[in-house]
Amino acid sequence: MSQTKSKHQTAFSSWLRTGRRSIGPSSDLVEVKFNPWHDPENGQFTFAGSGSQTGDSGNPLRSSPRIAIGRSGARHASAAKPAPGLAQATKRSPTRGTRLEALKSTQTPTKPNPASGSKQPNAAGEAIGGVGEGIYGAAQGLYSILTTNPVTTIANTARGMARSVDAALRAENTPARIQLVRAGDAIGRASARDIGRVAGSAIGNVALAAVPGAAVAEVVAIRNLAKVRPRISYDPAQIGWVKETLNSTKPWVFYNDAAPGARRGKAPVLMRTMPDGSKRPVKFDGVQADYVIDRKWKIVDAPRSRAQVERQTEVLRQHRLIGLWEVPNPAQKVKAFKLLRRTKASNIKIRIARP
């Protein structure tokens, strides 16, 4: 009794796994599991009856392009040579052909019949797969919207709008009768997967509409982008060079001449435009990219020094540059910081450049 039950369980389990009834225990038949059903788009395995059937399953019932079983039950070879596995199985079991015919006749009608239409997909499975693809596509679109740079998103949106306008213009020029015929033709030719994909996309879009937070956040980001003004490119600052009148072998002269971009015996000059339109030079010690460098051996808090800060601030603002004071030690840096703070100079930075 238990042996019979176990046999039934094994047969049922085999049917669940393989989709076919067990042919009973056979000592000379080695069962080989093989799933010939693949998704035609990505090649992944699918359930039996969905996707396309490709490859040699080793099971003559599943993939029998080379062995066709006619309605009369007569077996004949459709190709010159049988499959190697089949040939081996046939060699091992002389009664295999008869057993295959018997199995063919006992196939349940509810199961898809691969032998009669091995390339016919399962409509329900295809539709479900299409729904999944549609939802995935909608979710992918949401992910793309939320993770793409807003500038790119706006550009893509603009392109999409342009395409929509073009399509609308083309549709407007096409008679309604022709459009209806095209629509009916398209629906008539659509596969179950296509219809499922459209349905899934609609479901995904509905879900997207049900998440207003993400959409609102994106709209807010786009609105903020509108406030961002494109950076205006200005002509490079006109930096002149004048001859230095101070020539000495003292360390403070060497310190000033060692500024980045400095030229021996010459000083970089920015021309300051006065309120009356006249121009006056403001000297520095070096130039590095957008930074104009002035080296300070010692910080002096005298009227001339404060006036120099004001001149430098003004000329830097006029040329849209940044000033950089280089001082030899932290103590001078503290003094320079306080001096710049008192004079409210905001476009001059300080750094330590040891001699």
Place this chain on the structure above:
Amino acid sequence: MITEQIARIIASFFVFLELSGDEIVDPDEAVQMEEWLCGCLQELDKPFLRGLVDAFPVVALEYSGEAQELVRKIPYSFYLEEALAEGDPVRLAELEALRDAEES
């Protein structure tokens, strides 16, 4: 006595740099010279520098108006008191507080 004579020379030089017009002395060169003068004074011996600092208010009496104020504030402009208080954090903090109070 020697400190007053040196202080008088320094005061004359400083007043010239500060009060000469831009057409006579380039303002940036004047600041550079003041920085050099500041460095020279801060490197003097401490007792001599102490004498100089004390002599500037006396020498300032020989000037009037804006020049007098300039000479009187030479120790302040060149951070000479801070140079004398080097190594004394309490005195340095006191001087910093006095400077901040004067600016505010």
